[in-house]
Amino acid sequence: MPLPEPPTAEPQSLVAALAGNGRRLLTLVGMSLTLSGGFALFLAAMRQLLPHDVAYLGAVASQICGANDGRILHFMFHDRAAFGGAVIATGLLYMWLAEFPLRQGQAWAWWVLVGSGVLGFSSFLAYLGFGYFDVWHGTATALLLPVFGLELARSFPHLRGSRHLRSVLRPSVAEAWGSRAGIGRACLLVAGFGMLLAGFVNVVVGATRVFVPQDLQYMNLTVKQLMTLSPRLVPLIAHDRAGFGGALASCGLALVGCVWCGAPSRGLWQVLALAGGVGFATAIGVHPLIGYTDVGHLAPAFAGLGLFVAGLWLSFPLKHAGNFAG
Template sequence: MPDWSYHPLFKPWLSILPGAFGREFIHRGMNSIVIIPGGKQLIEFLGHMEPSTKLKKSLFSSSFSSPVGLSGKIDPNLSGTTAFSYLGFGFIEVGPVSLFKNASSEKATFNKRTQAIDFPNPLESIGIEKTLIMLKKHKARTPIFIRLNIEQNDPEDILKLTKHLQPFADVFIVEWGQFKDNIDLIEQLATDCEKPIVLAISHHIMQEMLREYRPFFYTEAIKGILIDEANSHSTAELVDSLIQLNEFGLGKVPKIVSGGVYEPEDALKLFENGADLVMLTDGYVSSGPGLPKRINEALLDSLSKEDDLIELQGWKWYWLFGFIILCGGLLALAFSMTRIILPYDEAFLLIKKEELFALNPNLLKFMSHDRMTLAGTMISGAIIYMQLAKNGVRFGMHWARKAINIAAITGFLGILLFIGYGYFDWLHGIFWIVLLPFFLWGVFQTKTAIHSPLSKNRRNTFAWKKVIWGQLCFVILGFSFVIGGIVISTIGTTSIFVSTDIGYICIPPKVINNINSNLIPVIAHDRAGFGSALLSVGLLVLMTALWGFQQGANWVWKTFLIGGIPAFSAGIFTHFIIGYTTFIHLLPAYFALIIYIIGLILSKPFLYNHSKD
């Protein structure tokens, strides 16, 4: 659930649902998507949240794809554990786990003013039996930190928990408050347990425990320390705790911070002051599921240097691929505004353009409108291809290369659509053959385009809140084009005409077929070709909207602005030129144009902001 769907669509009504119903609805829903065939790929497609390989780190004998994890407070029932490993997290906390179920008498409360959550104390636990059931279902993709809950400090209880949980745990977390009266238990646990032990301590009692527990770090009974926010929701206090650890000579001890992160800047401050890992708590809920991705992109930006930027020369082949499509679109536009019917069309129809015009002027105009909209769509697609190549693939952006490949392959397969009615346009065939080598060479030459995007976004600014709506507009626009392309392609290979088409032409398809049996195949070929082009361009718009919205990426805004003009101009103005202005027929185009303009307005402040905020 990316931010563009969470904030505008889901969060408003989830917040008013009773109790934990909204939380469980979302978590179970995401988990259900992950376990179905293709579900993981769908989540990756919609969010593209896989962290950059540059963020990988090793700690506690485990490998982390990202230093950002999720606190067990967010998913106490483990109903979304599998899904969370696909949302950009490098590790996931489970628990606290107790021997028996513990339903807290308190409930988590959401403060609308501060956008923070006050979690119950003690935290709820589903018990060891249910935890084991859920962990067995979970396909481990990220390290699992299991927090133990032993209120009675019974050594046998501790051994029971660790024995059952050890196969699933990469790290065990124990809370200082449960061991402060029996410190020896920690050494016993460290001796009997095969997994690293991390001590969790609330930041407000940090000084109280440091002198008492420092020897355990030197003997390595405790492998790391976790600083809990204790419902203060203050990043500054957590930073002070990290500084205290350094002052007490524990700077080399691995440090994890749980909570206090509501925007990427908070996480960066914690990392800068010595945190090795951070766990998101209520910030994940208030800022949205896109927060781990935003942190990963901001962290990558902070680690990157200008010297790291290496251009891939293979981008030029993709650019040329787009340029050839641009030339083809311009040529098609010129034909649609002049000859309309080409000589080989006339040869297939066995009639001249003048005869067709004499038969029914609107029929020729209708064919012109099909070919002009195809030309406009081709030109728009070409602009997006060229922009993705120059500004994305050129700098090794994996998402830009992936977008080009998916859209191009879809476009190539579209040639199969317009041969179903017995008319193969040889010019299209030649165009296909000319394009293919440029595309294949581009694929071959850009295999090293594996970089993840980085972003200068650090804060939950007003521009960021607006761009979520702007991104949603372009996602809707892309989906609309994809659906429109499928519908038009289907019509082009089946019924050919819709009711408004027949109303404009004033001749039923059966009559047209009786007049000239080759005429409908020519029209079908145009319709299917346009549908295929619209589907391909729709995928380009959709993938650029899903994956390319990073702060400062003004080229994305320019791509949408410039790329949209040819398609909308050809798709709307053409109808007025030929007099085909039926409102219901043009309604989808009007809707798309409105969404397009709103998206541009809402997105510009964010995409044009190059400062780190």
């Protein structure tokens, strides 16, 4: 008498198989952010108002492009270029988080993605008080946010060990802070916290005052004069400023989490170098291109760049091969 065949497991659906435990689609979110940031950089390089910008400003859009030697337009695109760089850097860090620590079930990576995502996606609300709704930004948020939230929920049960938020408080290594690698790690952490703070400042400024004195000096205009050109111009610029601030804060938090909790590795060092290179190159490099070279305005960015480069150099994996794996 033949033995009964063992029951076969119910096959996975195609979507479940492709999504895996949530990690793959989180990687896809990181890739989407990187591509979105690249698209923002491309649009900023074109130095043309976008169709929804023109529709929002109305008949005065063409006048604004030529006002004050084009400095209003240049100012807007300096925020947009910096925003693009910050989004690319954030996307790169998300991909590393999803493909390495989260793949290994490390809870701290999940919490870093949650915190960074909350900062990034919620900044969309910061400028709505001015009455401007960016359709493109809104559409991208509406497409990415549900995927991001759903895949975080799907990946949570696959975490190993303690899933508590306290996991982010435990450093990855007990490196002596006075050692070369310890000093490098400290420099990277300070740079990350500086980005986080600067992001918050930009969000607050974008949601309230919109401009700092150096901005108005560069454009050689007052807020009243900008409002005279178009009452819709300031809300549009507020959107750019708040959006950049949110992206910068999100990137700063992801950077701090990766440096503090991530096990030192060549892969981590490489993604930090790539993300920091893109972020600082766009945030600083756009200023001389448009003639906005106020020393006080650029000093914090150069200080952050100095700390970041020093941190990377001091923790270079080839010089600390014993502390870096794979």
